[in-house]
Amino acid sequence: MSNPFEQEGVEIAWCPGCGNFGILKALKETLFELGYEPHKVVLVSGIGQAAKLPHYLKVNVFNGLHGRSIPVAFAIKTVNPELLVIAESGDGCMYGEGGNHLLHAIRRNPDITVVVHDNQVYGLTKGQASPTSEEGFFSKVQTLGNLSTPFNPLSLAIAQDASFVARGFSGDIEGLKKILKEALSWKGFALVDVLQPCVTFNRVNTYGWYKERVYYLGENHDPSNRFQAFEKSLEWGERIPLGIFYTHRKPTYQEKFYTQIPRSHLLYQGTLSEESVAREFQLLV
Amino acid sequence: MVDWEIKVGGAAGQGVQTVSEILSLMLKRSGYYVFSLEDYQSRIRGGHTFTHIRLSDRPVWAAKRYLDLLVCLDPLTYQLHHHEVKENGLILGNFGLGEKSTDSHRFISIDFEKEAVQLGNKVFANMIAVGAISSILGLAPELVAAYIEKIFAKKGEEVMEKNKLAFQRGRRIVGIPPVLPTRNSMPNDVPQFLLDGNQALGLGALLAGCTFYSAYPMTPSTGIMNFLASKIREYGIVVEQAEDEIAAVNMALGASYAGARAMTGTSGGGFCLMVEGLGLAAMTEVPIVVINGQRPGPSTGLPTRTSQADLAFVIHAGHDEFPRFVFAPRDPQDAINIVRRAFYLAEKYQVPVIILSDQYLADSKVSYWNLEMEEIPDAPIQASDFSDYCRYALTPSGVSPRAIPGGKALVVVDSDEHDECGHLTEDLDVRVAMHEKRMKKWEAMKKEIRLPFLVEGKEVTLLGWGSSWGVLREAREELHEEGIDAGLVHFNELWPLPGGLREFLEGLPFPIVVENNYWGQLANLLEHETGLSFARRITRYDGRPFLVDELCERVKEVLRNVQSV
Numbered sequence: 001m002s003n004p005f006e007q008e009g010v011e012i013a014w015c016p017g018c019g020n021f022g023i024l025k026a027l028k029e030t031l032f033e034l035g036y037e038p039h040k041v042v043l044v045s046g047i048g049q050a051a052k053l054p055h056y057l058k059v060n061v062f063n064g065l066h067g068r069s070i071p072v073a074f075a076i077k078t079v080n081p082e083l084l085v086i087a088e089s090g091d092g093c094m095y096g097e098g099g100n101h102l103l104h105a106i107r108r109n110p111d112i113t114v115v116v117h118d119n120q121v122y123g124l125t126k127g128q129a130s131p132t133s134e135e136g137f138f139s140k141v142q143t144l145g146n147l148s149t150p151f152n153p154l155s156l157a158i159a160q161d162a163s164f165v166a167r168g169f170s171g172d173i174e175g176l177k178k179i180l181k182e183a184l185s186w187k188g189f190a191l192v193d194v195l196q197p198c199v200t201f202n203r204v205n206t207y208g209w210y211k212e213r214v215y216y217l218g219e220n221h222d223p224s225n226r227f228q229a230f231e232k233s234l235e236w237g238e239r240i241p242l243g244i245f246y247t248h249r250k251p252t253y254q255e256k257f258y259t260q261i262p263r264s265h266l267l268y269q270g271t272l273s274e275e276s277v278a279r280e281f282q283l284l285v
Numbered sequence: 286m287v288d289w290e291i292k293v294g295g296a297a298g299q300g301v302q303t304v305s306e307i308l309s310l311m312l313k314r315s316g317y318y319v320f321s322l323e324d325y326q327s328r329i330r331g332g333h334t335f336t337h338i339r340l341s342d343r344p345v346w347a348a349k350r351y352l353d354l355l356v357c358l359d360p361l362t363y364q365l366h367h368h369e370v371k372e373n374g375l376i377l378g379n380f381g382l383g384e385k386s387t388d389s390h391r392f393i394s395i396d397f398e399k400e401a402v403q404l405g406n407k408v409f410a411n412m413i414a415v416g417a418i419s420s421i422l423g424l425a426p427e428l429v430a431a432y433i434e435k436i437f438a439k440k441g442e443e444v445m446e447k448n449k450l451a452f453q454r455g456r457r458i459v460g461i462p463p464v465l466p467t468r469n470s471m472p473n474d475v476p477q478f479l480l481d482g483n484q485a486l487g488l489g490a491l492l493a494g495c496t497f498y499s500a501y502p503m504t505p506s507t508g509i510m511n512f513l514a515s516k517i518r519e520y521g522i523v524v525e526q527a528e529d530e531i532a533a534v535n536m537a538l539g540a541s542y543a544g545a546r547a548m549t550g551t552s553g554g555g556f557c558l559m560v561e562g563l564g565l566a567a568m569t570e571v572p573i574v575v576i577n578g579q580r581p582g583p584s585t586g587l588p589t590r591t592s593q594a595d596l597a598f599v600i601h602a603g604h605d606e607f608p609r610f611v612f613a614p615r616d617p618q619d620a621i622n623i624v625r626r627a628f629y630l631a632e633k634y635q636v637p638v639i640i641l642s643d644q645y646l647a648d649s650k651v652s653y654w655n656l657e658m659e660e661i662p663d664a665p666i667q668a669s670d671f672s673d674y675c676r677y678a679l680t681p682s683g684v685s686p687r688a689i690p691g692g693k694a695l696v697v698v699d700s701d702e703h704d705e706c707g708h709l710t711e712d713l714d715v716r717v718a719m720h721e722k723r724m725k726k727w728e729a730m731k732k733e734i735r736l737p738f739l740v741e742g743k744e745v746t747l748l749g750w751g752s753s754w755g756v757l758r759e760a761r762e763e764l765h766e767e768g769i770d771a772g773l774v775h776f777n778e779l780w781p782l783p784g785g786l787r788e789f790l791e792g793l794p795f796p797i798v799v800e801n802n803y804w805g806q807l808a809n810l811l812e813h814e815t816g817l818s819f820a821r822r823i824t825r826y827d828g829r830p831f832l833v834d835e836l837c838e839r840v841k842e843v844l845r846n847v848q849s850v
Contacts (some may be wrong), residue, residue: 010708042690044539046701054697056709060690062542063709064535065565071499071532075539075547078523079497080691083543104528216457261521266496267544267689270663271625276520277492281656284478 003032005041007058014049017101019196019207022170023117024053027088029173031057038134044073046098048115049124050090050196067097074110074253079266081111081254084184092122095131095151102153106160111252113183113190116153117170119198120205127201134204149176153193154233158226158246163188165229165246169214170196171207175242182244188252195240210240217243224248241255286342287317287465289422290349292366292679293414293785294335295358297328300411304356305336305650307415307432309479312340313652314428315468316475320345320755322830323648327504327588333361334790340422344476346616346651346755351547352420356414358397375464377417377696393417395458401451411452423463436492478653482646482752483508485617486576489624490548492658495574497540497547499525499533504588505644506550512746530555534562534575541571542698544666544689546628550576553595554585561603563637567607567723569698570677570685572631572638574624579643581828590828591644593751596810599639600780607658608634608727613641613751617651620658630733632664634726635684641779642825644750645830669694675706679718683725727781733750734783742772745844746793748819750776750807753799753831760836769844776807787815797821797843799831 005028014020031041043054047066054061055106060083073087094102094116105114120137123126127139127147132153136145157165164186166178174196183190195214197207203214221243222228229246258264272280291308295301305321312319317340325334337348351371357363360381370376372389379396384437395417397410404413412433419429429452479490489508490498498513500506514524523540527533533549540547551559556577566573566781577599583594593613600611610630614620620642627638668674669692676696678685688694697707702719704710738754740761749757752774764771774793783789790796790811798808798819812819824833824840 030799039693039695040691042543052709053701058695060695061699061707063540063571063697063699064538064569064700065700067536067562068531068562072539072542075497075499075525075536076690078525078691079540079543079545083691100528104532105387118332158417201639254710257523261518263521266521266523266540266545268494268496268666270665271494271661272492272520277658280488280491284480284484284656 001026004038005031005057005059007056010056012056012125013052015200017199017265018049019119019170019198020053020117021171023175023194023213024056024116026173026176026180027115028057028169030177030184033177034181034184036084041086042076044076044085044087045234046089046093046232048090048093050088051093053088061231067094068101070101070105070114070134071247073112073114074105074108075112077112078254078257081258081265085112086115086184087112089117090123090130091116091120091132092130095153095248098132100133103160106157106162108253109163109250111187111189111254113186113192115180115192117195117196118153118193119196119202120150121198121202123198123201133284152233153191154245155230157191158230158233161226162191162246163248163249164190164244166190166192166244167242168192168194169210169242170194171210171271172214175216179244184224213238213240214242215239217241217245288341288345289339289353289465290351291338291340291354291356291418291548292335292352292369293338293356293358293418294333294362294366294413295411296331296361297334298330299324299358300408301334301336301358303389303436304411304415305338307429307436308338308418309650310432311419311424311428312422313476313479314634315424317341318344318476319479319650319652321650322348322645324829325589328572333365335362335366336350344654345759347759347833349834351834353750358410358414360730368649370691374383375421377421377459378414380438393459393461400458402537404447404451404454406447409447412448412451413455417459420459421461422466423465423467425468426453476652476654477533478514478656480617481508481648481650482614482617482620482642484512485614485620486550486624486640486642487512489621490574490628491522492621493546493625493628495546495548495628496520496522497537498522498543498545498549499527499536499540500550501527501530501533501555503552505580505647506552506576506642508647509550509576515769530558531562534559534573535565537573538562538566538569538571541573541698542569542689543553544691547631548574548576550578552578552580553582553598556595556599556602563609564603564605564607565700566605566637566838567609568700570635570723571698572635574627574631574638574640576640576642578647579641587828591830592801592826593641593643593753594806595641596750596779596802596806597804599641600810607723608636608730609780610636610638610730611641612638613776614646614779615751615777616646617774618653618656619754620646620660621656623777625661626659629661629664633684634730635687636726637731641751642692643752651755652764677703677705677707677719679705679722683722683728696722712840731784734778736783736785736789738775740773743793743794743799744772745769745770745840746774747772747840748796748798748807749800751767751778753801756831756833756836757799759833760840765842769841771840779807782810782814786811787817790815790817797823797840799823799836801825801830
């Protein structure tokens, strides 16, 4: 059986060799292997090269504003919990422009997966520093070298007790698929930060650079141990851990909401009935 | 005929708004028509706040400046407002050491707080005042007990009982017989309903089948969120307090894309943050209703006061060009139907609809004999089971069949320019076709718009929009009674402007445009759109609404100036 998520005849606007291709392939195969149907999946993205990904899959797509994919994804899942909802975009979109939404989505714990293409650089605007760029990173804008230190998405998410926190590498598609399978099947907010080389603008964090450093968290890592997870999230440099850092199963926003109200979705069912209108008017008497 | 103006003032935290709430209900129950407005400061304790209540035997739509009764919960109220009391008017309360300025007023000195302390806590001062006022107005005490129970039920038996005691104490110590005829039973021809603008806006959304409201708290629109939140359990709706207005509008769009009727509400500053989202709504053609409760700006401005200065902003807000509706309800009753109509038209044309409320409308309570439900058709989503679906299929009307995700149709929407199937494109011919598709809706949208309300007059014509309806309507009547043949043109549907407007407005005698802003934004808009001149403008931008008698004076002043030239 061919993969129903395969989008035929589409011209992909990424640079040859871009790390985005690995993420696209991993996501497409994961969705198929988990048995999802395209019309039950919604991909929400922001703006940037990474945010074009939904167009290269056969799914429902909401390609919205820069930084704003998470509020949109939250609302879609809340209105129709039957849908699988994935927000995906780049590190500038998710950690920069939309950083505030990430913080508050963790608090809400909606049952969505957030996949972040983290290449430590701005691609589409041609090479400026991103929130995850190393200190000292030089660009046409950061002419003194980046004066800011990098944002650590994993530490932040673990500190905020996010329900599921993982890191993958687009250079290892099979490894990434394993993580995505867990993340998509997870009930609750799942953050997957994906290290992704930018072959055009990031000459430091290349495929080779990553391959020398990345390793998977082993059996002795306990994702339910928040302190251990946090400690691991700080490791960066000579060795860079990949895998599922932290999990904490807790009621999702949708679970908490739907157990308290008399419906299973919020789809429009027509205007209020005459009896309800009469009841509401009576309250104003 | 009874037609009284009452003002009750005090510091924030003294419970002035509770006085307004209980008194308005009691008066309505006693058969009076009621109009009330609230004036408060952006603080939680202290400062000065007042409620202004008008009661009458006939329907009332606005307030007047000069008072029959001033109730002072603190001395500052006396200092600030005693000059507004009519000759022979009554002043009740704590005047402090303030000089009683004139012999032409009747004074009843009661230190409400001191009385309340004797009952155990100064918080009961407001209920003592309610008791005193109800006695002066000749209202039956039984009417109040029920409301006290309703309002304080959640706070427990003791608080309820103490408040009842406070109420009775107020009635006892007032020391004069009722000034108005005693009202024990309800007459037949009494107003049935009492509601404020925010309740009405929320109710309109509920009736329209809205199940998703996301917003960030911001005065004066927070009341909409409070209203809808009180309905969550019963109707199963989401009321999500977003982290900011950007999230609020994007959530509403996500909800609408997924198939809910969704709305967000804010004030001007929050609307500024939503503007990119407004463009997203236009580009993705996802229906949305946005309420902007206006307050004076720019920037934070006067957070708790009123204004009509966002008209020019909201009709143009957003980069590039796109069609939208802009409505401005006249009063709470109108707000119910405007919101219902907004949802219908947002869905029918797949465009954003902006509703301009303001603090005056949001917080003002009006009583009605009847609430009328305008006949509004339904607009179901029909294409979700189409296979080979393209969200932006080109059609003669520019409106494509809408689907929601979950059915056979794959729904692809994009903030980038996109092709018929929603995928991003830089094919400039496609861009032109898509832009024309979106803009094409405009002509049909224009036909939806109704001509403004019109009462013809031979000498002068007042023009206005939105919440000024009540005051303009009463001012016109009052001018008429004074022998000035005044007419009225009033807009509640502002954008697009209706076709045939030039012919409609041409030849109106002596037009004067009345607005709560500096420029005269409606006047400018009408000049621009019709080529006619609207040079005479009465504006107010101190954060307070027009009052009937004040407005009449200003109209007469304009007329006098013309005659003296």
